[in-house]
Amino acid sequence: MIELSNIKKAFNQGKPNEYWALNGIDLTLEAGKVTAFRGPSGSGKTTLLTLVGCLSRPTSGRVRFRGEDISGLPERFLTEIRRQSFGFIFQQFNLIKGLSALENVILPGFPTGRPRAELVASASQLFAQLKLEHRLHAKVEWLSGGEQQRVAIARALINNPQVIIADEPTANLDTALCREFMAILESFTAAGKTVLLTSHDPLVVESSAVHRVVGIRDGKLTDD
Amino acid sequence: MPNLASPWLEKQRHLIDFTLASLGRRKTKNLGLLVAYALLVFVLASLALFTNALRTEATFVLAGSPEVILQRMVAGRHDLIPPGYLDKIGRIRGVQKKEGRLWGYYYDPVVNANYTFMARPAEEVASGTIMVGATLARARGLAAGNVISFRSYSGKLFAFKVASVLSPDSELLSADLVLVSEADFRAFFEYPAGHYTDIALSVANPLEVRNIAAKLAEALPDSRPILREEVLRTYQSVFDWREGIVLTVLSGAILAFVILAWEKASGLSAEEKREIGILKAIGWETGDVIRMKLWEGLLISLTAFLLGFVGAYIHVFHFGAPIFEPVLKGWAVLYPRFTLVPAVDGLQIATLFFFTVFPYTAAVLVPIWRAAITDPDAVMR
Ligand SMILES: Nc1ncnc2c1ncn2[C@@H]1O[C@H](COP(=O)(O)OP(=O)(O)O)[C@@H](O)[C@H]1O
Ligand SMILES: [Mg+2]
Numbered sequence: 001m002i003e004l005s006n007i008k009k010a011f012n013q014g015k016p017n018e019y020w021a022l023n024g025i026d027l028t029l030e031a032g033k034v035t036a037f038r039g040p041s042g043s044g045k046t047t048l049l050t051l052v053g054c055l056s057r058p059t060s061g062r063v064r065f066r067g068e069d070i071s072g073l074p075e076r077f078l079t080e081i082r083r084q085s086f087g088f089i090f091q092q093f094n095l096i097k098g099l100s101a102l103e104n105v106i107l108p109g110f111p112t113g114r115p116r117a118e119l120v121a122s123a124s125q126l127f128a129q130l131k132l133e134h135r136l137h138a139k140v141e142w143l144s145g146g147e148q149q150r151v152a153i154a155r156a157l158i159n160n161p162q163v164i165i166a167d168e169p170t171a172n173l174d175t176a177l178c179r180e181f182m183a184i185l186e187s188f189t190a191a192g193k194t195v196l197l198t199s200h201d202p203l204v205v206e207s208s209a210v211h212r213v214v215g216i217r218d219g220k221l222t223d224d
Numbered sequence: 225m226p227n228l229a230s231p232w233l234e235k236q237r238h239l240i241d242f243t244l245a246s247l248g249r250r251k252t253k254n255l256g257l258l259v260a261y262a263l264l265v266f267v268l269a270s271l272a273l274f275t276n277a278l279r280t281e282a283t284f285v286l287a288g289s290p291e292v293i294l295q296r297m298v299a300g301r302h303d304l305i306p307p308g309y310l311d312k313i314g315r316i317r318g319v320q321k322k323e324g325r326l327w328g329y330y331y332d333p334v335v336n337a338n339y340t341f342m343a344r345p346a347e348e349v350a351s352g353t354i355m356v357g358a359t360l361a362r363a364r365g366l367a368a369g370n371v372i373s374f375r376s377y378s379g380k381l382f383a384f385k386v387a388s389v390l391s392p393d394s395e396l397l398s399a400d401l402v403l404v405s406e407a408d409f410r411a412f413f414e415y416p417a418g419h420y421t422d423i424a425l426s427v428a429n430p431l432e433v434r435n436i437a438a439k440l441a442e443a444l445p446d447s448r449p450i451l452r453e454e455v456l457r458t459y460q461s462v463f464d465w466r467e468g469i470v471l472t473v474l475s476g477a478i479l480a481f482v483i484l485a486w487e488k489a490s491g492l493s494a495e496e497k498r499e500i501g502i503l504k505a506i507g508w509e510t511g512d513v514i515r516m517k518l519w520e521g522l523l524i525s526l527t528a529f530l531l532g533f534v535g536a537y538i539h540v541f542h543f544g545a546p547i548f549e550p551v552l553k554g555w556a557v558l559y560p561r562f563t564l565v566p567a568v569d570g571l572q573i574a575t576l577f578f579f580t581v582f583p584y585t586a587a588v589l590v591p592i593w594r595a596a597i598t599d600p601d602a603v604m605r
Contacts, residue, residue: 046604046605047601049604050601050604055505055599055600055601055603055604056599056600056601057599075510079504079507079508079509079510082505082507083506083507084507088505088506090505090604094502094505094603096499096502097249097495098245098248098249098250099245099249103245107242107503107506107508108506108507108508109238110238110239110242110508111238111507111508111509111512112231112235112507113230113231113232113234113235113238114231114234115234116234116237116238116241155506159507167604
């Protein structure tokens with residue numbers, strides 16, 4: 001479903017502080033599976049996810065998504081693919097303060113032009129699935145860490161994407177909440193979604209919910 | 225039934241909804257901006273409206289006055305026109321009409337104001353009646369049919385019946401005016417028979433006015449011709465000069481406001497930058513983000529413009545621009561108390577609008593645009 005061939009990514013290219021975060025990655029990711037990227041801090045995990053998720057473009061190499069080369073597409077098209085096909089769960093949750101949980105969740109639906117009523121209906125359904133109905137109208141800054149993450153998950157799902165990208169999703173959660181998250185992961189797989197996540201938490205990478213673990217070090221894949 | 229326009233419309237609705245919610249979320253910043261900006265528009269618009277109204281008023285007043293007024297001077301002071309003087313002018317080519325005028329000031333201790341009494345031919349104002357200006361009528365509570373008495377300077381009491389209140393086309397023109405018959409005027413002021421206050425001459429061709437003035441000065445060396453065009457020019461330059469003074473006095477404050485508003489508007493907080501990144505990451509297009517912020521900027525600046533302008537209109541036309549009074553007081557000396565007739569110049573509004581709304585929107589947009597075109601991968605860090 002996603003193929004990476006000889007991906008390289010440089011930051012500040014041509015400047016004295018040039019840094020190659022990815023040094024030639026070749027990887028094929030299967031649809032409907034949960035893949036975890038494991039590696040030390042600074043190894044390039046987040047950078048890899050941004051490339052797959054159309055948040056940035058590789059310096060060289062190709063990214064294919066469902067057979068189509070997306071590495072050279074102009075920003076407008078990348079945005080459209082991102083909106084339709086990818087849902088993001090960020091480590092810092094990245095919710096918009098001052099808005100209610102519901103408003104945050106329906107935000108990715110705005111550019112699609114879906115009517116508000118429809119967006120609110122699907123959001124309510126997601127809140128029910130995530131056992132968060134009682135927090136629908138609460139401002140996000142009043143929510144606990146676990147609740148905030150569930151709002152972030154609902155937001156990632158509102159446009160019904162095929163791929164969920166989660167960067168260090170459990171870094172801010174305690175063990176109980178972490179287990180809860182793994183359960184939610186399994187529901188994604190049951191729904192046929194592809195999941196890419198990064199983590200160095202053994203609780204995550206050794207969980208049965210994860211189908212494949214890919215190691216990264218210094219911008220290169222390690223064999224395991 | 226497929227409707228192609230509807231998703232687009234829905235999207236715009238979403239953007240506006242979100243904009244309104246955003247404005248509410250940053251109440252202090254946006255309210256501060258609104259107030260500073262509305263104040264700026266208020267001051268500039270007040271000044272523009274006020275001077276423009278004065279200019280219109282002056283032109284209006286002078287349009288009805290004769291092209292040349294001849295005053296007789298004695299020892300450098302304005303004196304009465306003696307009998308026979310009018311005939312001494314003789315025939316001058318280009319002068320359509322010449323007539324002696326009778327007018328004078330009367331102080332009314334009841335309302336503490338000066339009126340201008342002016343004599344009119346008997347066909348216009350019957351003996352024993354007067355016509356009064358609107359402001360005066362208001363001050364003394366007069367209506368057509370009422371009787372009012374004035375004590376003359378010699379102590380005698382004169383009763384007049386109000387024939388009508390002058391139409392307030394231009395209040396400045398007729399505010400304090402009392403029109404009386406010539407006979408009543410002479411009796412009231414004990415004005416010497418055959419004498420006049422000054423002489424009014426009508427000239428059809430404006431090119432001939434200077435020529436005629438020269439001939440008058442030659443024929444009557446003890447007189448002073450006053451030309452309408454000169455008065456008009458003096459007024460204009462006085463208006464411009466006063467507007468300039470006010471602007472200079474205010475420029476410091478205006479500049480401070482502009483800088484404050486600019487800084488507030490163009491400074492994008494880290495929080496706002498983060499939000500733009502989030503919106504882009506979750507699938508908003510650069511254009512959506514910019515459009516949303518454009519709505520925000522327009523909403524603030526248009527509201528501020530409207531508030532400021534309406535405030536200025538009320539300030540100038542209902543309260544007589546009290547804020548500028550210390551600087552523009554001169555007018556009160558020229559024209560004791562008057563209410564300006566609302567006169568708004570479209571071009572002036574357009575100019576003001578352009579120089580306030582446009583830079584503001586630009587100030588808001590530039591940093592937004594810069595933040596919106598960067599790659600959204602920063603939100604992952
Ligand atoms: N925008 C950037 N500019 C410069 N260097 C960056 C930038 N983003 C990431 N890096 C560098 O790239 C390397 C990989 O970063 P990242 O992908 O975040 O690693 P990980 O997620 O595995 O911790 C790090 O050394 C980091 O400092
Ligand atoms: Mg990372």
